[in-house]
Amino acid sequence: REKRAGKQWYQRRVRAPLPNPKEVLAQAKMAGKEIKKKKLKSKDKRVMRTAAGDVWDDPSLLEWEDNDFRIFVGDLGNECNDEMLYRAFSKYPSLLKVKVIRDKRSNKTKGFGFVSFKDSNDYIRAMREVNGKYIGNRPCKLRKSSWKDRQYTVVKKKNSERQKLGLKI
Numbered sequence: 001r002e003k004r005a006g007k008q009w010y011q012r013r014v015r016a017p018l019p020n021p022k023e024v025l026a027q028a029k030m031a032g033k034e035i036k037k038k039k040l041k042s043k044d045k046r047v048m049r050t051a052a053g054d055v056w057d058d059p060s061l062l063e064w065e066d067n068d069f070r071i072f073v074g075d076l077g078n079e080c081n082d083e084m085l086y087r088a089f090s091k092y093p094s095l096l097k098v099k100v101i102r103d104k105r106s107n108k109t110k111g112f113g114f115v116s117f118k119d120s121n122d123y124i125r126a127m128r129e130v131n132g133k134y135i136g137n138r139p140c141k142l143r144k145s146s147w148k149d150r151q152y153t154v155v156k157k158k159n160s161e162r163q164k165l166g167l168k169i
Contacts, residue, residue, distance in 0.1 A: 071126060092122040
């Protein structure tokens with residue numbers, strides 16, 4: 001009986017009318033153009049980072065909003081994931097994105113994550129209210145994220161200002 005039902009399903013799927021080949025080709029061309037546009041846009045934007053004397057291109061920063069208010073969430077346990085972090089901050093309406101940072105090889109958490117807000121008032125409220133609250137089985141520690149301070153252009157500007165003042169870099 002199961003084989004017969006499978007055959008009937010197969011026959012219905014095979015006998016379904018095929019789409020017009022010209023329409024399929026037109027849709028494929030449009031999809032190809034959209035993919036090329038997305039690739040060009042992502043190639044145009046680059047975020048150069050610097051720390052400990054090294055400079056590198058960091059594509060992970062392109063996933064985040066440009067003008068957001070970001071919180072560093074520290075002291076997260078191994079059981080913590082993006083969903084748990086989202087639930088902890090979900091009462092703030094301008095919440096944009098949450099991310100728990102994981103090790104690429106073992107996929108375990110590195111013990112910290114980031115939370116992004118669109119509104120500065122929600123950012124300040126979250127810093128006050130959630131700091132020290134338990135996320136998973138540990139109390140979290142919140143700090144202002146310093147991702148903007150590590151951008152190459154910002155570091156270069158600070159270094160040139162220090163040189164003008166006669167300070168060591």
